[in-house]
Amino acid sequence: MSGATQKQVMLSAVQPSSGLTIGNYIGALRNWVKFQRDYECWFFAVNLHAITVRQDPKELREQTYRAVATYIAAGIDPEHATLFVQSQVPQHAELAWLLNCYCYMGELGRMTQFKDKSQKAGENIPVGLFTYPVLMAADILLYDTELVPVGADQKQHIELTRDLAIRMNNAYGEDLFKVPQPMIPPVGARIMSLQDPTSKMSKSDPDPNASVFLSDSDDVIRKKIKRAVTDSGSEITDDDSKPGVKNLLSIQSAITGTSIAELVRQYAGKQYGHLKVDTAEIVVQAVSPLRAEAERLYAERAHLEKILARGAEKAREKAGRTLKRAYERIGLL
Ligand code: AMP
Ligand code: TRP
Numbered sequence: 001m002s003g004a005t006q007k008q009v010m011l012s013a014v015q016p017s018s019g020l021t022i023g024n025y026i027g028a029l030r031n032w033v034k035f036q037r038d039y040e041c042w043f044f045a046v047n048l049h050a051i052t053v054r055q056d057p058k059e060l061r062e063q064t065y066r067a068v069a070t071y072i073a074a075g076i077d078p079e080h081a082t083l084f085v086q087s088q089v090p091q092h093a094e095l096a097w098l099l100n101c102y103c104y105m106g107e108l109g110r111m112t113q114f115k116d117k118s119q120k121a122g123e124n125i126p127v128g129l130f131t132y133p134v135l136m137a138a139d140i141l142l143y144d145t146e147l148v149p150v151g152a153d154q155k156q157h158i159e160l161t162r163d164l165a166i167r168m169n170n171a172y173g174e175d176l177f178k179v180p181q182p183m184i185p186p187v188g189a190r191i192m193s194l195q196d197p198t199s200k201m202s203k204s205d206p207d208p209n210a211s212v213f214l215s216d217s218d219d220v221i222r223k224k225i226k227r228a229v230t231d232s233g234s235e236i237t238d239d240d241s242k243p244g245v246k247n248l249l250s251i252q253s254a255i256t257g258t259s260i261a262e263l264v265r266q267y268a269g270k271q272y273g274h275l276k277v278d279t280a281e282i283v284v285q286a287v288s289p290l291r292a293e294a295e296r297l298y299a300e301r302a303h304l305e306k307i308l309a310r311g312a313e314k315a316r317e318k319a320g321r322t323l324k325r326a327y328e329r330i331g332l333l
Pocket of ligand 2: 135140150188
């Protein structure tokens with residue numbers, strides 16, 4: 001399709017480290033779907049990022065297929081967007097090495113995700129956890145990406161990617177890399193844990209009640225949201241001193257499009273129980289059809305593999321061109 005090449009490039013990815021959560025859906029995936037027609041899109045599963053923490057091999061393989069099935073179930077059209085798996089495109093690891101030689105330890109040490117994750121890793125912190133953002137920069141720069149739709153937690157990594165691109169361009173020519181921009185949704189960029197609404201909902205949270213997974217049954221979703229930690233008092237307000245209530249309001253608002261201010265008006269005189277029941281129903285309505293479709297696609301392994309093989313081939317071609325350009329500029333034979 002010749003028209004597609006004139007569009008701006010949009011690219012994003014999710015780690016297939018366990019099932020995707022409604023945080024991934026609201027913060028990232030929904031925006032991919034929303035904008036896929038307006039951009040040349042590259043969406044993938046970053047399994048090389050996932051191994052920065054220990055994974056069970058069989059589980060990792062299956063979650064990678066599940067992630068891709070979920071992208072399609074959420075509305076990504078594989079005829080339109082290129083879908084692939086990071087490990088099947090070797091240029092990602094290769095460009096990451098080059099960028100490692102231009103990125104500074106101080107920069108990586110300041111990354112909040114590294115600080116959080118390295119604390120959890122105990123005594124032996126894998127080097128991959130430290131250089132994780134460099135691989136992410138490679139992911140982005142290989143495709144001449146202009147826009148990266150992500151949740152708020154990834155903003156810092158994209159700023160680092162911009163810094164690296166600018167640094168390389170200053171050294172080797174302005175047209176070496178495109179400098180990307182983050183695209184962060186106005187509502188729902190940071191969905192919080194249902195059990196501790198002061199920390200991010202994360203697919204790796206050891207407490208299964210903290211996150212709603214896109215694979216959860218309707219009943220499980222209802223139970224988790226009913227058990228969500230709310231705050232003292234009983235009035236439903238959009239208030240930083242009530243992070244639990246605020247989180248449920250954000251989830252509703254992000255899914256329905258009704259503003260938080262309007263929701264607060266509608267809940268005047270009502271109790272937390274009402275908010276929980278309504279939020280649960282809204283989430284069930286969004287997740288239920290997606291779950292069924294993802295299950296169906298996940299079972300069609302041969303079909304998924306065909307989509308991924310085609311995607312990887314396209315990705316290798318595009319990424320190969322960018323990598324060659326970088327090698328030539330740097331003086332690598
Ligand atoms: P990850 O689960 O770390 O692979 O994240 C994949 C994408 O989902 C990234 O764009 C994240 O910013 C986004 N994301 C992850 N967790 C949340 C959350 N709790 N709220 C909003 N966006 C999120
Ligand atoms: N680091 C991102 C996360 O944890 C995942 C990711 C890897 C990514 N490479 C990317 C996101 C490139 C956007 C673009 O959420």
